[in-house]
Amino acid sequence: MKTLKCLAAMTLLTMxxxxxxxxxxxxxxxxxxxxxxxxxxxxVNVSTAISADQDPHKVQARPSLIxxxxxxxxxxxxxxxxxxxxxxxxxxxxxxxxxxxATGVLYAADLVPLLEKPTELDRSHGDIHADGxxxxxxxxxxxxxxxxxxxARLAExxxxxxxxxxxxLSDFLNRWNAAIDDWESRSAGLRGTKVVxxxxxxxxxxxxxxxxxxAEMEPKPGLPPTPGHLSHILKEVQQHxxxxxxxxxxxxxxxxxxxAQRSGACAVLLPYSHEDSLFMLFEELVNxxxxxxxxxx
Amino acid sequence: MNKRLALLAMLAxxxxxxxxxxxxxxxxxxxxxMSVILDGLYYHDSVDGSGMEILDQHSSALHSHAHEEHEHDxxxxxxxxxxxxxxxxxxxxxxxxxxxxxALADGEVEIEEAWFQTRSLPAGLxxxxxxxxxxxxxxxxxxxxxWDFADQNLAYLSLFGDxxxxxxxxxxxxxxxxxxFVQVGVExxxxxxxxxxxxxLDADELAEEINQEFLIPNGxxxxxxxxxxxxxxxxxxxxxSYVRIAPDxxxxxxxxxxxxxxxxxxxxxxxxxxxxxxISEGSAALYGVQAVYKRFATGAYGKGSFNIQAxxxxxxxxxxxxxxxxPLEIGIPVSLNQRAAYASANWGFAQRWQIGVRSAxxxxxxxxxxxxTREDIGISRQHSAALTWLPTEFSRLRLQVNRxxxxxxxxxxEFNQIMLQYNLSLGAHGAHTF
Numbered sequence: 001m002k003t004l005k006c007l008a009a010m011t012l013l014t015m016x017x018x019x020x021x022x023x024x025x026x027x028x029x030x031x032x033x034x035x036x037x038x039x040x041x042x043x044v045n046v047s048t049a050i051s052a053d054q055d056p057h058k059v060q061a062r063p064s065l066i067x068x069x070x071x072x073x074x075x076x077x078x079x080x081x082x083x084x085x086x087x088x089x090x091x092x093x094x095x096x097x098x099x100x101x102a103t104g105v106l107y108a109a110d111l112v113p114l115l116e117k118p119t120e121l122d123r124s125h126g127d128i129h130a131d132g133x134x135x136x137x138x139x140x141x142x143x144x145x146x147x148x149x150x151x152a153r154l155a156e157x158x159x160x161x162x163x164x165x166x167x168x169l170s171d172f173l174n175r176w177n178a179a180i181d182d183w184e185s186r187s188a189g190l191r192g193t194k195v196v197x198x199x200x201x202x203x204x205x206x207x208x209x210x211x212x213x214x215a216e217m218e219p220k221p222g223l224p225p226t227p228g229h230l231s232h233i234l235k236e237v238q239q240h241x242x243x244x245x246x247x248x249x250x251x252x253x254x255x256x257x258x259x260a261q262r263s264g265a266c267a268v269l270l271p272y273s274h275e276d277s278l279f280m281l282f283e284e285l286v287n288x289x290x291x292x293x294x295x296x297x
Numbered sequence: 298m299n300k301r302l303a304l305l306a307m308l309a310x311x312x313x314x315x316x317x318x319x320x321x322x323x324x325x326x327x328x329x330x331m332s333v334i335l336d337g338l339y340y341h342d343s344v345d346g347s348g349m350e351i352l353d354q355h356s357s358a359l360h361s362h363a364h365e366e367h368e369h370d371x372x373x374x375x376x377x378x379x380x381x382x383x384x385x386x387x388x389x390x391x392x393x394x395x396x397x398x399x400a401l402a403d404g405e406v407e408i409e410e411a412w413f414q415t416r417s418l419p420a421g422l423x424x425x426x427x428x429x430x431x432x433x434x435x436x437x438x439x440x441x442x443x444w445d446f447a448d449q450n451l452a453y454l455s456l457f458g459d460x461x462x463x464x465x466x467x468x469x470x471x472x473x474x475x476x477x478f479v480q481v482g483v484e485x486x487x488x489x490x491x492x493x494x495x496x497x498l499d500a501d502e503l504a505e506e507i508n509q510e511f512l513i514p515n516g517x518x519x520x521x522x523x524x525x526x527x528x529x530x531x532x533x534x535x536x537x538s539y540v541r542i543a544p545d546x547x548x549x550x551x552x553x554x555x556x557x558x559x560x561x562x563x564x565x566x567x568x569x570x571x572x573x574x575x576i577s578e579g580s581a582a583l584y585g586v587q588a589v590y591k592r593f594a595t596g597a598y599g600k601g602s603f604n605i606q607a608x609x610x611x612x613x614x615x616x617x618x619x620x621x622x623x624p625l626e627i628g629i630p631v632s633l634n635q636r637a638a639y640a641s642a643n644w645g646f647a648q649r650w651q652i653g654v655r656s657a658x659x660x661x662x663x664x665x666x667x668x669x670t671r672e673d674i675g676i677s678r679q680h681s682a683a684l685t686w687l688p689t690e691f692s693r694l695r696l697q698v699n700r701x702x703x704x705x706x707x708x709x710x711e712f713n714q715i716m717l718q719y720n721l722s723l724g725a726h727g728a729h730t731f
Contacts, residue, residue: 048548049548050548051548051549054548054549054593055597058594058599058729059729060551060591060593060729060730060731061728061729061730061731062543062551062591062731063478063480063541063543063551063553063731064476064477064478064543064544064545064546064551066472066478067472067473067475067476067477067478067479067543067545068476070421070472070474071474071475071476081726084726085690085726085727085728085729086728086729088728089728089729089730092394092414092416093423093472094472095418095421095422095423095470095471095472096421097416097417097418097419100391100416100417123689123691127689127690222689222690223688223689224597224598224648224649250596250597251597252596252597252598252600252648254597
């Protein structure tokens, strides 16, 4: 009888320890994983589908992602069709009713105004997204409403953590707003700078810093640069006196190098996301842009 | 403080903007996602266009082919519009998702798939019902447009036919609550529409053939379908089960292993031996193992992606003769077994370009034992190479060559095939399944 009681007590103990188990958050991109860790801290387990140097458009719904979705309490992604090729597969194969409820998914792009909403939807215009450009995480101001909604959502899913989430949120926002002020004051000289981009992935960054993209190296979004199109851009680069050609790891450097060699402008490799910290992401972006602005004259 | 004001203005306009955006999205999502797949090819072979027919007639211990109820979409020399596939999919309500796929070929409409799947069962369970591609093996669930090659591999062709194992019934699967992907599933299927494994004879047509070719010439009394002794077994006649395991290997690669087993209650075959003919029937078992490794693209536009996969199947069947032109032989035991296997590898060697090689074999260790007399089944082999250009996710053009060495009733046939395929998808964004 004693052993039985002992067993029962142990079972209860393990059960109670699982009942204060952490919230499992499945994020599609590393930037949302970083934000989830800022707000959720020790009360959450965060997994992410890709590394910071991988293209979020082109992910395969590999088995380990299905398992991650199976165990998730919250799916936290960009939305706006960025993950249209793979997130629906994960959701439908996850066998997880929690993430089929409205409280189980959070799309960052739903919370902010989007740029470049197409007026006409036709695939002959390339890989465009009906709701607008989904790469909104590269504007730090647009991170703010996402952080607020995330804190609210975490509180909804885990009411005991409400105070902690609110505390983490206000702490994050204090540091974030101060950092934005700092980045903006250091980047004042970038305002009005004209650049060429590989893909529309940097539209929000440019919008924030007051920079302008005069051309895209992709002839249509999602198509690789062609020699003909690059020659055409070369004229634009010379005409507008463009100093910087922006690209990221998963764009490949061929187009940017080709253009840089012939125009004298700098090919600038920018991070698209970050493994360790959202602050570091923007720090690196601002530093790289300022450094090359100074060097590429 | 300027920033705050700007942000407020942005958010105010944003609330409005995102409200309209999501209203539009909601409207869209009430309609099922629709896609049309266009698949066609230019085909040439070194045997005057009979290549597909020879492949179809390769030696098999199942001895079933050409007598079951299916017709085949053969490819002729020259241009072929192989298939036009229309798919509608979406959520029925908060409990079910559903998918319907109809194929139009040669002026006929065929329902390829029509199934529903639960969204909200607890404990990692999912129930699927309707007509669907079975989850046995790895390649079986793949649709033609996501194949790395233009045609079905010879191993699958020898066991499941052109389209793979597709049937009507239910599937219950369980996904373990672990970081390692562990999926276990069971399917209960009608088993009446199978082409090779689990194929059933058209008794009416067969009785007629036996009369014409064996009985009437000898002046023997004619038979009708009831005389063939084929039992009317109740459905569902096919049970399958599978386990898939995939460790978490990070964001750059993935590995999956799987085993599957299936049992069909009524494998039927027609055998001709000189002036004699007989029909046998009995249960058949199928076992399979598979392994898939993928490395995801490190470069831009698919450059650097790599995958390798291999599957092996074995089929065993113990049958009895239900009809024999020599009545004394009725009831004799007939047993058969054979294997089939393929392996393939694909490499994204340049932006938007992929090259693949595949090797497949059917009739491996094939044997048919009739009343102690053993007949060996010849092995058939196929080697393929494919070069694919993928302009976007929605289109692909492919050049493929096959070298075939096929064992048939009339001896070995060695021949080449060339295919130039286009596969275009209109409409909803395709899924990047593993």
